Amino acid sequence: MSEPRWIVGVDLGGTNVVVGLVPIEGGEPRSVRQLLTLAERGPEDIVNRVAAAVQEAIDDTLSETGAPRESVAGMGIGSPGPLDRASGVVLNTPNLGWVDVPLRGLLSSAVGLEATLDNDANCATFGEWWQGAGRGLSSVVGITLGTGIGGGIVLDGELVHGASDAAGEIGHMSIDFTGRRCKCGNYGCLEAYCSGPNIAARAREGIESGAESLLADLVDGDLDQITAATVYEAVVLGDTYANEVMTETAKILGAGIANIINVLNPEAVVIAGGVTRAGPHLFVPLGAEVRRRAFRSAERACRILPAELPEMAGMVGAAGIFKKVVYGTV
């Protein structure tokens, strides 16, 4: 019987799927592959294509190392939620358009490996805690700023799943109970201000209300083309208005992170996603806002860190969760 050496990680996103083999003791993933999700083709199509990619990745690693198939201990899968971990079923996922898909069972059978399923934001947070910016810490809150805002919570080395696998929705913490309507139905959620599309929307609204900005030129006057990336580009070009939008984003995010610090007192908040490319334009005003708002002893105990595993955190974390579930520890 040979030692288990790798765990397959699968990070199924709304746009892409990332697949790879993660060393069971951590370290650089091998044979990483990316494919398009194409969710509209339905679960069967994607399960077949992901299973093929996993098989290729396994074959590559085994042929490169000469290790036997039993070296692959199993597979951790991350998927958009909501989902039911116990049954391995993806329940009702707007990002994929799926309802009640037994993803864990389908992929596990197709690949021939035992598998676990957890949501993508939890996987990303667990990945950053296990192998990324949160390495060696006891408690980490992860926030991913993308099309939406995902979140995950690791306390004492354990993911907080909650009573119905729904914990960690940091993006849907309201920081203005009479504020902007969020697509979740609530008002003033962090996501309603600080997701990529909402950063762009706020920038656009200001220009429509008369703000002068390079942003209009960058999109040749077609304001609908403004994205969070355009805002960042304008910041780098020295545009005052774009910088105001970025600073406001940082302040609102800072108010949300101060809440998290007051409530959970974590050792680190790890921020991932495209917006973090704004670097100091984001992190400097964000840090100042957190210091202004959070309790001193809690704020001092908490580092605010950019993620270290862009693109990979979810896949690595999915594998880490498999290890945790099966072996009891990472």
Next chain:
Amino acid sequence: MSEPRWIVGVDLGGTNVVVGLVPIEGGEPRSVRQLLTLAERGPEDIVNRVAAAVQEAIDDTLSETGAPRESVAGMGIGSPGPLDRASGVVLNTPNLGWVDVPLRGLLSSAVGLEATLDNDANCATFGEWWQGAGRGLSSVVGITLGTGIGGGIVLDGELVHGASDAAGEIGHMSIDFTGRRCKCGNYGCLEAYCSGPNIAARAREGIESGAESLLADLVDGDLDQITAATVYEAVVLGDTYANEVMTETAKILGAGIANIINVLNPEAVVIAGGVTRAGPHLFVPLGAEVRRRAFRSAERACRILPAELPEMAGMVGAAGIFKKVVYGTV
């Protein structure tokens, strides 16, 4: 060697101290005593008086039951924070006016019992989880609405203490980042709207701005005499304006609890404190607001319950924490 049968609980508050013997398997506390804190007399005075009350309570229970002194396993102490659990030191407590008081060591020596120290809001939450409204549940968030708003978090039967014993400050979660200034320095904290004094302040402000209300009559025109209890009294008398203030309180609290539900997905939120006497005037609009705001699967998994151990939760919880720390389980 006789079996341990009781744990002493001590709940040291800004106004009162509650002392009693809690059966180690749970159940009705014995020989409960209450004394005034009189914090201005300093730590030595209070340590002496609390130690005397504990000794009396122990003597009563032992003489009533004929049990030997070894039946008392130890002592759990709750105190306003911030504090350092590892050293048992109360750090810098505005409510008591103390700085760096080694409360656990002082009381432990004075009474001759091994002791643990945790903060009052954690103790109250742990008490409600162990023996009160949260009995038998895995995860409970406790919120106490009083002079301030205290909070505590139990996940999988464990208190969440955080990196610097500062977790659980639910009252200092901002639900309006440009809102009312809070005495903690932040803006729009739940406490800035929903603590007793702030409910009263909001009621007063409305009347000063011209709202018609029985409240003015109830305090003979001296608006400074309005308290949260006066507001509740006016609600019961059918006063429309007071009912508006109570409904607004419920809505704001509902926004905060929806945040907690989205972030932690607990099985229950247990609400304690004088304001809960408003009963359905508080809980009905609060429940509606939570349903309007929180994720459906998380909201459905969570009960919002009034506390069951008023006055006693902190003392019972302090004893429960001792048991948990020393025996590893309750």
